[in-house]
Amino acid sequence: MLNRIETYYDAVPRSSARAEEFGPLILFVQEGQGWPFYARPALGATGEITVEDVEKVRARQRELGVPEAFEWVAETTPGLRAAVEASGLTVHEHPLMVLEGDGLAVPEPEGVTVRMVGADDPGLGSAVAAPYAAFGMAPQPGTAERIGGRIEAGLTRLAAAFDGTGDALTAGQHQPVGPVSEVVGVGTVPAARRRGLGLAVTAALVADARAHGAELVFLSASDADVARLYGRLGFRTVATALIAEA
Missing domain, CATH: 3.40.630.30 (Gcn5-related N-acetyltransferase (GNAT))
Incomplete structure (x- = not known):
């Protein structure tokens, strides 16, 4: 399941962004208008991700004038957090949730x-x-x-x-x-x-x-x-x- 989500994360930005590779990391750069993308682990990358790898991406983000942001799944790339935090970035945790079944119905709120x-x-x-x-x-x-x-x-x-x-x-x-x-x-x-x-x-x-x-x-x-x-x-x-x- 997580492998399918990783493949999705790699694919979805490519409809409107170009991908710039930095070894084990990849930076998606928005083409034209739109919400700026982020950097994340390259699909299938193996090996240690270092602080130097993170700093190279951050330098490119500053050069482009886009947010210095990274997104990834803790369980699939456990070593990235230490490198990111060592570079000075703040990491926020969010529950990653998958739907079971077809989803449960909820009443439509009144007046809408x-x-x-x-x-x-x-x-x-x-x-x-x-x-x-x-x-x-x-x-x-x-x-x-x-x-x-x-x-x-x-x-x-x-x-x-x-x-x-x-x-x-x-x-x-x-x-x-x-x-x-x-x-x-x-x-x-x-x-x-x-x-x-x-x-x-x-x-x-x-x-x-x-x-x-x-x-x-x-x-x-x-x-x-x-x-x-x-x-x-x-x-x-x-x-x-x-x-x-x-």
């Missing part, structure tokens, strides 16, 4: 409509903006069009919870690559939190992923409390996702 959002959907812009608002940010110009293009290409599936006026209160995505898909970017605008909207949108994404042939659906929870919520949908923790930042 939860649905998938297509590339030509009038709610696309609002759905794209909602997760950014959840974290106090604004999307870059052209983000909705870029996401729409990914939806048309089958690279992204987007779901949202809309209020009666058509504004998205919560949205999230899953990113299919063959029979594997990851649920990402689920966020709720601050005024609509604690209503079960994130869980309802995640359930819609899970159902859509299964309906489109995903055999393995997974996600990374922000912390143990959020992991318990995802457990209500049938997700279980199988490993630890690590994110390192400057």
